[in-house]
Amino acid sequence: MRAPLSAVRGSPVLVVGLAMLATLVAVAVLAPWIAPYGPKEITGDSFESPSAAHLLGTNEAGADLFSRLIWGSRTTLVVAVAASALVLSAGIAVGLTAGLRGGLADTALMRLVDVLLGLPVLPLLIFVGALAGPSLSTSILMIGAFLWPQTARVVRSQTLTLRQRGFVASARGFGGGATYVIRRHLVPALGPVIAANLVFVAGLAVGIEAGLSFLGLGDPSAVSWGAELQRALATGQSQLGSLWLWWLLPFGLALTFAIFGLSLVGVALEPRFNPRQGRR
């Protein structure tokens, strides 16, 4: 995390990725000013073709698709931030506990992680999501609940190596308590690993939320890119026009754009912070 500017200068991939993310955040924050209409405002007929008034036409209810595209970025962003915050806090807590305590706690937690990692996540999400009822907070909570094991494993292995390092040993030798060592030494040292992990988790979360919405398991009232894809596909089948060009395509591209941006940042952070990969 040191000298972020010099880090950026070295890597075009990081620059592009960050620029994409910045665009996404700007669109989400400025949505009320950029979007010509509200996302649910009915401003035209059903299935209007693109025009000056409706850049991407209208949906089945007559709402402006361009506005929905812009407002949808907020859902994506909320999911990315909230879900990865959940995943990271759970993952870090478990990983640190397992790595520092060792012994039985470590074995038990890591067995749990193994079991969870072996399960296919999507059926689990569908199962719990269907029973809990679709809502945005359910999606976020579920993503948090099922994605933390990977982070926990990464944090644990990193903690194990850090524990052996001189500065941690000497801090403990001078009488530093567990909380002190965690706060003063471990968390800063884990920072880079966590940063890279954060970006990957955020990308996964965005994809999963869109996927669930695409399968009709998302929040029916939220304006979500995934849900929009589902609706476009369901209607496209019966309408057979060029509807997909301004309905399916823009929302698919927006989603891809978000995931790509996150992934590029992740790829760029990875070798920097993973010394094993840097050494080639």
Place this chain on the structure above:
Amino acid sequence: MSQLVEPAPAATGPASDVLLAEPADAPTLFRKGRRWWATIAGYVATVFALVTFNFGIPRLMPGDPIEALTAFGSPTYVLDDTTRASLNEYYDLDAPLVRQYGDYLSGLLRGDLGVSIYNNRPVSTDLGGRVGWSLLLIGTGTVISVLIGIPLGVQSGWRRGKRVDRGLLAFFLAYQNLPIFVLGSAAFVVLTVKLGLFPYGGGSHPFNDYTGLAKLLDVGRHLALPATMLGLDAATYQYLVMRSSVVGELGSDYLLGGRAKGLRERRLKYAYAGRNALLPVVSVIGLQFSLAVTSVVFIEQIFAYPGLGSYMLQSVAVRDYPAMQGAFLILTLTVVTVNLVVDLLYRRLDPRTVA
């Protein structure tokens, strides 16, 4: 297969190129030194966790497991208190949890997955008709992914850092980031709806009375696009693993020896390096299956393919919980079982995994 080759000091390449970094999360499914009985114990624990989860979650949710069926606002809303009570009795919901759990387990052992609320048929019967379609789809997809991923991975790894490699790597890394449901929808709309190249959906032509070759062709035509989408999705992973595995073989003594013998490049590439590099790819199959199950749910949904994934989603749509739970259990149990088989198989293939 017993050369214990030191990981080659990798061939030189532009050091700062991010695209040339090895894939970050090379699968760590198999932790070295784990005994076979520990693996099996882990498997049993996982299966137990899944079954308990399947039993417990509906009961942990607010209300009771059939609340979604009987509550206000559901299509099967039950107003009458006596009907409600008899439903409770039918599903045995007033019994102590331990007994319910026992009954559930013994039912499972007899292959009883309950009765669908939607069509009143045993869930196991419905699922039985679906499993084959899903397996056909995943199986064909896997074959396609092997045919694409492995040769390209060898090609790319062999010419590490060259134009071919950089191009392929960039392509697959980008492809990996495209959500399968976006790609699947696009392929469906463009190739099926607009160009009319493939049938609209389903596993075969409805009401057909094809026999023999005609039947095979019909199933194949319906299978082609969904299986290709699935295959391309999985090929990315195989490509990445194969590539980095081949890169690990570069500079090995046996390659030098082969070259000194005057072997052809092709033979060195495929029969020597490629063959030795194949082992890690086997280890990904289990992981891949788990990913394929995720992808197959989307693909079946988009192409209306009559498999387990679309069955699960249909059950969710009509709130047919016994059916949904049955599909969930079969899907997840298949995944963990495949993982176990691959794990045990891998031990036989590579004795080094056991310390």
